[in-house]
Amino acid sequence: MTKIMRQFRPVQPPTLQRASTQNAYHYQEYMPSKCLVNDIACYWTSEYDGKGIAPTSRVIPDGCVDIIFNLGATSYQKGAFLTGLMRTYEVIPLTEPQSLIGIRFYAEGAARFLRYPIVMINGHHPNLEDIWGKEADEVIEGLLEASDTSERLAFLERELIKRLWMDNPADQLLLTSMNYLYEYRGNLSVAALAEKVNYSERSLRRTFQQQLGMSPKELGRIIQFQGLLQMLSKGTCTSFTDAALQCGYYDQSHLIKSFHTFYGVAPSKIVSPDRAN
DSSP: OHHHHHHOOOOOHHHHOGGGOOTTEEEEEEOOOTTTTTTEEEEEEEEEOSOSSOOEEEEOOOSEEEEEEETTOSSSTTSEEEEOOOSSOEEEEOOSOEEEEEEEEEHHHHHHHHOSOGGGTTTOOOBHHHHHTHHHHHHHHHHHHOSSHHHHHHHHHHHHHHHHTSSOOOOHHHHHHHHHHHHTTTOOOHHHHHHHHTSOHHHHHHHHHHHHSSOHHHHHHHHHHHHHHHHHHHTOOSSHHHHHHHTTOSSHHHHHHHHHHHTSSOGGGTSOHHHHO
16 A cells, blocks of 8 residues: 555645745755655755745644754754644744754654654654754754755655664554555545454554544544645646535535634635636
């Protein structure tokens, strides 16, 4: 089922709203190598030079866990931190210049690289140094010594590939369950998912809560919404009603409610009328 996971690409607001992005703020995503593509959704960079009207950074739930490196931090301790799974959107005003580079992990595979329970990250932003110890400082130092983004990405790839072969396999029930959620784009009840993985609903819920701190239903709703964003970004729907039906929503009002929950605005504010109306 590895191909299924590769078809799920989480979407963040800057990739949808490039036309309205201020020139002073730049966000870019980069694909990982083939050996990491089933564990890592992307690498990304975020740059703001501090000039002009201060923009805001909107972050939405995507079913992923990120390591974020702040290349302008005043100390190694503040130079890298983690963000866990999100249940709703967050709007962050950019008041100072910043230079960030991030690794976006699929939730079910993040623990094998982090060697830390994902459930302990949700709602917190622990410093990477508290989890990796001196290894975190070495990674930060390597990023700072790199001359450009290409060198930084190559350095991160080497570090992650080393961790890929460590004896810390992903939970197989969680991995299989998430693959089914990706395959069905989140439109799978807990009962149907339990039947497919041949476990009880209780065992399934317990595994998700213990590993990720979220229920299968919650992750399914996020994956469903991300599937909607992928469709809207490609302009493959003729109306929001059409998008709702294709993505498994009851109707257009159900879609709009989901948009407000996960994005914080109506879909018409994000997608131009000629693309989705």
